[in-house]
Amino acid sequence: MKTEGMIYGIGVGIGDPEDITLKAVKCIKESDILILPSNDPEKCRAYRIAKKSVPEIEDIETLALEFEMVRDENVRAKNHRIIYETAKKLVSEKKTVSFLTIGDPALYSTYSYIADLAQKDGIKTEAVSGVSSITACANRLGVTLCDAGTQLHVIPDTEDIEGMLELPGTKVLMKCGRSISVIKEKLKGKRVSVYAVENCGMPEEKCYRSVDEIPDSGSYMLTVIVKELG
């Protein structure tokens, strides 16, 4: 325990346990308590990834709090407030409270909402960068995302990608498993190269190198890369 409490958001990468950073390993070990979305840590993907590279994580106290994504913004804000108040109480007891994030905490993480609330209260926070699926999937495929001068557009799960596909440069569609059949339909006939990775870095990982290879139903953790033809 340190002299002052604080909150960490720790990116653990997206699957490959070796993709975790030295700082993430250090900050996990410094944590007094990990706030997780389930009573069973093994149900938390970020915890499972981290455990492979930091086995000492099993000695750290965990606290289960519901923080699944919900569509209703008010419900979501209320959930975040509950999680934050719990974290705040722990910080007041001088604990180092950590949230593990798949990928990087700056992108689509629950931690970011907690950090916003904490910063308003003057509580110390630190976001520890992680390898995100944007580049991890490209590297897994051996594909370059952007050459010099090329733009990159990252689009979270949506079926409404028509306009996006008109943007210049490379497009990455994140966590788009739920919309994949619609996305496939819209990609067909376009003059683009399409790649995808499902559960990148996990034992069940699958890589695809064309629209036709991508199955119509699969994991939510699907990343699609759309590149302009060179």
Place this chain on the structure above:
Amino acid sequence: MKTEGMIYGIGVGIGDPEDITLKAVKCIKESDILILPSNDPEKCRAYRIAKKSVPEIEDIETLALEFEMVRDENVRAKNHRIIYETAKKLVSEKKTVSFLTIGDPALYSTYSYIADLAQKDGIKTEAVSGVSSITACANRLGVTLCDAGTQLHVIPDTEDIEGMLELPGTKVLMKCGRSISVIKEKLKGKRVSVYAVENCGMPEEKCYRSVDEIPDSGSYMLTVIVKELG
């Protein structure tokens, strides 16, 4: 030396030596030779970053080859071919040849051109993911890039950002130090939050939290984050 030669592109993050991944550390140590852009390794930013976390790097042989970015595509392609032919020869001698990349090898790296050529010749390549400036700068500032549903647009150095600023979501302008005075002019009066980090993670790092704070001239290694007002 392993039984078969290969080429690694190793992302080392963008400055903070603790932002390097376990895999990057391992692959650097496995390397027989590092191809660097200068005879003096200390002039290579990626080498300087890596040396802080992997001091053993000093025992690894280095080879200096010019690979500065040039505007002329033909000259660039010719340079890449020369670098590649050198790497290919080393691989044929069963060496593990590595390129260090600031940030991540999938984004704006010289390695990516070499990997394309190598893959066409059936040479084994592996890109090792790194923390990129996209998220590292946001985390340094304690700022979230994207909440659920928010798009992210990454724009390499250009003065022509007018159209980009109209895109929904968050914009990250990479390595935009050269164009910053024009960019600042275009950002003034827009209903956006603007942040910037110069030399993120390096001893000379500077953080800015408004357009007015950003100096008109500074390092090439400047990342600007433009967020829509919440």
